[in-house]
Amino acid sequence: MDNEKAWFVRRVVLSVLFLVAVAVPLYPELFGLDEVTPFPQLVAYRPQGLVVLLVLALLMLVRRGWRIAAALAAVLALVGGALVAPRHFSHARQAPADARQLTIMVANVLGGGANAADVAQLIRDRKPDLVSLPEAQVDVREQINALLQDQQYKGYTAQPGSAVESATSVLVAPSLGPVTFASDPGTTLGNVVVTGGTLAGVRLIAYHGYPPLTDGVMTWKHDLQAVRHWCSEDPATIVAGDFNATVDHADFRQALGGYCRSVGPTVGGGLQGTWPADQPAVLRTQIDHVVVTRQLQPERFTTYPIRGTDHRAVVATVAVLR
Template sequence: MDQRHITDTAPDALRYAPRGAGRRRVHRAGAWAAGLLLAGVSAVVGVRAADRDGITPVPQLLAFLPWLIVPTVAALLLALLARWRTGMVWGVAALGALAWYMEPYGSTSGATGVPVSGVRVLASNVQFGRGTHALIDTITRHDPDIVFVEECDYACQDTLARDSLKTAYPYRRAVRAGGSEGSLILSVFPLKAAPAVAGTMGMPGAVADVRGHAVRLQLVHPMPPLPGQVGVWRTELGRLRGVAAARDGAMIMAGDFNATQDHAAFRRILDAGALRDAARIDGVSRTPSWPSSAPGPLGTQIDHVLVSDGFSAEAVRFLRLAETDHRAVLADLTLRR
């Protein structure tokens, strides 16, 4: 009887023991994968919570902070499958933190004084001048009062100085350079010279006379936070912060910031000059502007029109232009007394 019991049960032991061990290995692997994903997400969220930008690859990942929900949900599912309770709690906490920081940053209030003048602003990065002709079509269609053009090389600037455009926009300030370094401000309003912001790429400034009211204009195009260039990016955004802090009166600061509201260096520009993002005022924060080839809601908003508290924003749109990887920002503003 004892021998029969041994004979009957031995095959079961051989059959089920490996299966249980294999399941444990799968659970262990799932827990490790979940832990690695959550550690990466937590590092980025921690830097955001500390009001810093960190070092590579954190600044690059901060630009896409809302999309960190994807690896976080994947990690949470892995933790559930692995029955890893710590990972489950960690995943829920990470999702909560991401939801908190996805809330758009900055004030939504617009100026409420007596209207002085409507000002339609267009800001466009034409990617080494490739999108120049598409920009001309957009200018013709939407008739902006002030146009900020980044990566406008020699050919781009010469094209925008021809024929009807020269007549429509008789006032301009430019940094003439090739490739990504050239930049241009076009205006229907008279312009006075203002200091350019020092940077690797051109960032001209001007003071516009908007029906008797001085408005400081600043084109923005700092270096992107590429690996090895994060320090340059931070320095150039810091110089723009200095311009915002020193403003005296109305200001429009527009262009390709190469930064989002999740970058501390960008938030400091807003806070230093009491500036507001026109997209935030109009309720379209986080509308992607780059890369324009990304489908649907994918991408990130690095192109902005920032305004001082003398402006309200009635309509902000992000326009697709051919031959450039940025969407243009078109903002209808009202200068108020």
């Protein structure tokens, strides 16, 4: 083999190795690495990673010897971008005119660090039927509710552990009537199940999933399995909260299965990042979700700033299909 052919073969081999190297953090599930740190953490920023990869591929075109690698990287970035694009360009389907609407709000209050007045004002403005408050202990819930006395929201808190992060609270609008509150012991952190009243067979669940910390990936996976369980059951279900997972996580997609869908990506709001709130929008990722089963039609999804917390609040509207 002459030197030119040998160099071409070497470039091809090195280009393929480069492609694998950049594909692993973007698509660790393809390599069986989605449970191995740091990949569960990195894949949460897949959209941003694809943009960086495309820019890198364009810069690599300057060097003739790098053009094969640049072409492979550009193809990966463009294909990945095409898969991400529907999260922004999707539109809500038209629900029947007589369908009942439910408005759901999520606000991780960072253990009470969030400005209670901001949370209360958003509730006044958007008038949600259910407010999911991850990391809100009883005192935080009551502080927010005290600013809403004329609204007559009812509250409940589940806190299975002593840590502030384990608390999850809900506020329920009086329009839902005499609802029943319960806690499902199937998750590590607190969750609240709301049924009855005028929900007429719809189940509302306020949820907080364990984060994929270096030493907590298996606990994170366990909590997402609870979501899969809720989604696969018969009652029409809405799960709202801080999932600590994005649609780029294979475990989150498996939890939804064919039973549930996240409202944001379904209605074109899938690239509205909710965390970390103190970073520019392009550096955020969407880990706060409103997830619904197929008996409910996603309609709107919007995020809002709340002072004092590292999460943006989420307000989603869904229609109940009969």
